[in-house]
Amino acid sequence: xxxxxxxxxxxxxxxxxxxxxxxxxxxxxxxxxxxxxxxxxxxxxxxxxxxxxxxxxxxxxxxxxxxxxxxxxxxxxxxxxxxxxxxxxxxxxxxxxxxxxxxxxxxxxxxxxxxxxxxxxxxxxxxxxxxxxxxxxxxxxxxxxxxxxxxxxxxxxxxxxxxxxxxxxxxxxxxxxxxxxxxxxxxxxxxxxxxxxxxxxxxxxxxxxxxxxxxxxxxxxxxxxxxxxxxxxxxxxxxxxxxxxxxxxxxxxxxxxxxxxxxxxxxxxxxxxxxxxxxxxxxxxxxxxxxxxxxxxxxxxxxxxxxxxxxxxxxxxxxxxxxxxxxxxxxxxxxxxxxxxxxxxxxxxxxxxxxxxxxxxxxxxxx
Amino acid sequence: xxxxxxxxxxxxxxxxxxxxxxxxxxxxxxxxxxxxxxxxxxxxxxxxxxxxxxxxxxxxxxxxxxxxxxxxxxxxxxxxxxxxxxxxxxxxxxxxxxxxxxxxxxxxxxxxxxxxxxxxxxxxxxxxxxxxxxxxxxxxxxxxxxxxxxxxxxxxxxxxxxxxxxxxxxxxxxxxxxxxxxxxxxxxxxxxxxxxxxxxxxxxxxxxxxxxxxxxxxxxxxxxxxxxxxxxxxxxxxxxxxxxxxxxxxxxxxxxxx
Numbered sequence: 001x002x003x004x005x006x007x008x009x010x011x012x013x014x015x016x017x018x019x020x021x022x023x024x025x026x027x028x029x030x031x032x033x034x035x036x037x038x039x040x041x042x043x044x045x046x047x048x049x050x051x052x053x054x055x056x057x058x059x060x061x062x063x064x065x066x067x068x069x070x071x072x073x074x075x076x077x078x079x080x081x082x083x084x085x086x087x088x089x090x091x092x093x094x095x096x097x098x099x100x101x102x103x104x105x106x107x108x109x110x111x112x113x114x115x116x117x118x119x120x121x122x123x124x125x126x127x128x129x130x131x132x133x134x135x136x137x138x139x140x141x142x143x144x145x146x147x148x149x150x151x152x153x154x155x156x157x158x159x160x161x162x163x164x165x166x167x168x169x170x171x172x173x174x175x176x177x178x179x180x181x182x183x184x185x186x187x188x189x190x191x192x193x194x195x196x197x198x199x200x201x202x203x204x205x206x207x208x209x210x211x212x213x214x215x216x217x218x219x220x221x222x223x224x225x226x227x228x229x230x231x232x233x234x235x236x237x238x239x240x241x242x243x244x245x246x247x248x249x250x251x252x253x254x255x256x257x258x259x260x261x262x263x264x265x266x267x268x269x270x271x272x273x274x275x276x277x278x279x280x281x282x283x284x285x286x287x288x289x290x291x292x293x294x295x296x297x298x299x300x301x302x303x304x305x306x307x308x309x310x311x312x313x314x315x316x317x318x319x320x321x322x323x324x325x326x327x328x329x330x331x332x333x334x335x336x337x338x339x340x341x342x343x344x345x346x347x348x349x350x351x352x353x354x355x356x357x358x359x360x361x362x363x364x365x366x367x
Numbered sequence: 368x369x370x371x372x373x374x375x376x377x378x379x380x381x382x383x384x385x386x387x388x389x390x391x392x393x394x395x396x397x398x399x400x401x402x403x404x405x406x407x408x409x410x411x412x413x414x415x416x417x418x419x420x421x422x423x424x425x426x427x428x429x430x431x432x433x434x435x436x437x438x439x440x441x442x443x444x445x446x447x448x449x450x451x452x453x454x455x456x457x458x459x460x461x462x463x464x465x466x467x468x469x470x471x472x473x474x475x476x477x478x479x480x481x482x483x484x485x486x487x488x489x490x491x492x493x494x495x496x497x498x499x500x501x502x503x504x505x506x507x508x509x510x511x512x513x514x515x516x517x518x519x520x521x522x523x524x525x526x527x528x529x530x531x532x533x534x535x536x537x538x539x540x541x542x543x544x545x546x547x548x549x550x551x552x553x554x555x556x557x558x559x560x561x562x563x564x565x566x567x568x569x570x571x572x573x574x575x576x577x578x579x580x581x582x583x584x585x586x587x588x589x590x591x592x593x594x595x596x597x598x599x600x601x602x603x604x605x606x607x608x609x610x611x612x613x614x615x616x617x618x619x620x621x622x623x624x625x
Contacts, residue, residue, distance in 0.1 A: 065577040066524045069388020120418045250441045250468040291471050349420075355391050362415035364439065367448045 002164050002206050003243045007184065007236065022046035044284035045231045053280060057311055060286035061083055064312040067290050069149070071303045072352050073315045073360045074345065075123035077157070078112055079324045080104050080143055080335060084129030086196030088182075090227065090260060092334065093129040095196065096184070099334035102324040103134050111328045112148050117150040119319055119345035122362035124151040125178060130159035130198060137165045144172040155220070159197070160207035166214035175367055177211040179204070180258065183227040184236035192227055200276070206237040208244055217364070218252035219244060220295060225278070226260030226270045234281040238288050245292070254286055254293035254315060256284040261299050275304060279311065279336050286312035296342040305341055309355045318348035369600075371567045373406075373544055374461070374493035374514035380405045381562065382574075382592045383434065383547065384585065387413075390526075394581055400428060402585035408463050408570065410438040434495065436463040443482035450487050451559045462487060463517070464496040477504040481511060488512025497549050500534035505542050516542055517549035517562060517570065520561065524573045526553025539565045552574065552583025555584075556590030557625045561572045562595025563603065598599040 022043045030040045031052070043049060049056065081103035084093035092099055104112065106227065124147055128135040139159065146153045153178030156169060166177070185367050187199055193199045202258065208219045221240055223233035237255060244255050259273050277299075285294060295315040296305055305316065318340070321327055322335035354360040370379045382402055386409040389395040399407055407427050415421045427433065436454040440446035442468060450462040461506050464487070466479040475497050481504060484496045493514045498504055500518035518535050521527035528551060529535065539546050545563075545567035553559050553574045561569050571588050578584035 022504075065388075066526070066573065067574050070390035070574065071388060092414040120421065122415060245471055249470060252470050291473075353391065358389060358391050359421075360413070361418050365412050365414055367412075367439075367445055367452065 002209060003240050004202060004205055006239055006243055007205070009188075010236070010239070015235065018042060019046040019231060022048045024048045028055060030121060031055055031287060037237060038242075039168075041284060041288040042231075042235050044287060045234055045280065045300045049284070050276065050280055053276070053283065056280070056283040056287060060283045060312045063286055063290040063308055064301065064310075064314070067092055068293070068314045070357045071360050072309060072313065072357050073123065073293075074121060074318050074348060074352075075125055075153075075155075075315065075362050076116055076119075076121055076317055076319050076345070077125040077127050077322070078109075078116065078129045078147075079322060079326065079335075080109065080140075081128045081131070081135045082324050083131040083134035084196075085131050085133075087194040087197040088196075088198060089192040089194060090182075090224065100332075101334075102332065104325055106142055106146060108145050108328065112146055112325065113150040115327045116319070120361050121319070121345055122152040123155070123364070124153070125155045125157055125176070125317075127157045128159070129308075130196070132159070137161065137168055140334065141167060141172045144169060144174055145273060148173045148366070152362055154366075155218070156364075160204050160295070161209040161210070162212050166211045166216060170214055170216055175217040175366060176365060177208065177216050177218070178254075179207050179211075180224055180256065181237075181240070181261055182224045184223055184233055185228045185239070187279060188228045189237045209247075212244060212248040212251050216251065218254060218293075220254035220256055220293075222256035222258055224258050224260055225273045229271055230273045230277055230281060234284065238285055241285075241289055241292055243315055245289070252293065253291075254295050255289070256295040256297065257281055257285075258299055276322070278304075279308070282291075282308060282311055282313070298339040298343075302341040304353055304358075306351055309352065309357055316352075318343060319345040373495070373545060374492075378405050378432075378568075378616065380592075381568040381596055381618070382589050383568055383570040384575065385409075385570060386427070387572055387577075389581065390576075391532045392420075393424060395423075395576070396426040396428070398575055398581045398585035399431065401582050402575075402589040404585075404589075405430075405432055406434050408434040408436050410576035411449050411456075412439045414456065414458070416456070432461060433459050434461045434463050435459070435559065436441075436465050436497075438465045438467070439482070440464075440466050440471075440483075441468045442466060442476070443479040443486070446479070446483040447486050449490060450483070451490075453530070454492070460491060461493045461495070464494060472599060475499055475519070477501060480504075480543075481507050484508050484513050485511035488514075495547065500531045500538055500567070502534075502537055502541060505538050509542055509544050513544060515545040515547050515567070517547045519550035519553030520548050520557070521548045525551055526574055527551055528553055528557035529564075532564070535566065536564055537563070554593075555587040557596035558588055559591040559598070562592055563598045565599050 027049045157178040293314045296313045298320040321333040349359045383406040418468045437446040437449040521530040547568045548561040549570040
């Protein structure tokens with residue numbers, strides 16, 4: 001039994017037909033419920049729900065205050081390498097792209113860590129392209145050992161691993177895993193992942209579960225919004241989070257809502273996701289899964305991110321560069337995508353305070 | 368108001384305050400100072416000694432007793448490690464045991480809580496375990512050295528008040544160490560109710576931190592807790608199911624009387 005069984009239940013479900021049938025009074029009734037079922041959640045992604053955004057926002061804010069209070073956790077990503085063996089249609093790291101490749105040495109990792117640590121951040125997310133040759137688990141274990149000197153919480157966003165490899169990294173000091181399915185629709189998945197190990201839909205889909213079995217502390221999942229109809233992808237993301245939470249009670253779950261951003265390469269077959277759509281997805285997640293953390297990255301512009309804070313965002317990145325070696329300004333490798341919110345950690349801290357929320361630099365420590 | 372004792376320490380204020388969820392540490396500080404609490408709990412995992420503005424300890428008045436909690440612990444072993452770390456970091460000997468392996472409802476794991484309490488009490492900690500109200504577990508916590516027992520009124524953050532009232536009432540009757548109602552208290556009137564029942568104290572966080580005006584709300588809780596304790600000491604008048612004057616079953620005996 002894995003989440004794939006749940007996916008199959010809905011594979012041939014007439015999502016669009018269902019969404020068309022939802023009426024505004026249905027949505028307003030669902031908002032008041034204590035516990036939503038799968039169809040309630042799907043209804044919150046309907047066109048009728050788009051007309052009830054203010055009511056949804058009020059409820060989402062109430063639930064966010066109850067579970068998280070007026071706090072936003074800050075973290076930043078550190079790109080270790082942009083070597084990748086996959087051919088993903090939407091990603092600059094695609095092996096076919098002529099970008100400047102780079103992998104940080106251990107000395108460079110330490111230099112980057114020192115510079116980031118000076119900003120006061122205690123939570124770090126280590127990222128790599130997907131290459132077992134350039135960035136094997138042994139390399140990551142060493143990187144984590146360096147990070148432990150500077151940070152209290154270390155998460156990874158890398159290629160999917162076997163349970164034993166997750167265990168090795170957890171023993172080294174990793175407490176969080178971020179892994180996006182990118183697109184839940186299996187057919188679309190095959191269309192945008194043209195070659196490479198990432199083409200293995202199932203191995204990626206079950207990766208969060210393998211990390212849970214390895215006893216990781218927190219897991220962050222998401223779909224790359226824009227690769228398929230957002231209603232379908234948001235629904236499956238929420239269902240996946242719900243599945244993991246019910247099966248692994250002690251794991252803290254987070255959801256991200258990354259929208260596709262400009263990148264190197266020619267992929268233009270994007271399903272549009274407007275700001276309003278993004279807000280609707282965010283609110284639906286919060287109402288369906290009030291206890292999960294919601295992450296909003298610097299893919300989104302600063303003014304939009306600020307407005308999303310009171311709606312249920314609980315984690316935000318700050319002081320971001322997606323270039324390998326981007327913090328220490330040395331010999332950089334090219335970035336994965338263009339970011340939109342370029343504010344420094346200090347600027348983000350002030351922006352969060354201005355919204356009447358408390359920026360949290362440390363919310364976890366390895367015990 | 369008469370004080371009460373935890374672990375040999377005499378306390379005047381019966382309101383303990385939690386520090387999560389505030390919009391800023393300045394606001395938290397004002398709320399703490401305004402309500403006169405003497406015990407403040409904070410998650411050790413959030414203590415950030417390296418960053419002055421993010422270091423919660425900078426905002427907790429110096430004469431307050433720190434009650435570090437083990438929030439984030441999923442089993443006894445993790446809770447024990449956090450408590451020891453807390454002591455090593457200079458946060459004192461008091462510890463609130465929170466062992467939560469359910470991230471959805473945040474309900475405590477009573478069994479693991481007993482295990483952690485036993486180990487830490489032996490090591491000289493003043494242990495205040497947060498628990499799901501259950502008499503047998505409360506007795507075990509008491510017997511392994513808990514300095515107080517902290518049953519939940521309703522799940523953390525729900526503000527639903529004393530949903531477990533009857534179980535708490537039994538704990539108050541049967542347990543000798545102080546009963547401090549923790550979690551779920553959403554309004555001052557609910558805190559007063561807990562105190563009227565005979566709880567020694569209450570711990571409040573979300574209801575203060577997420578109120579529109581946390582400073583005023585903290586003060587309101589202080590007054591409610593005092594009122595509730597006074598009412599308990601004054602012994603409330605008994606309730607009657609029917610008005611004393613009416614005698615629906617025997618009234619006929621008096622029919623015809625003037």
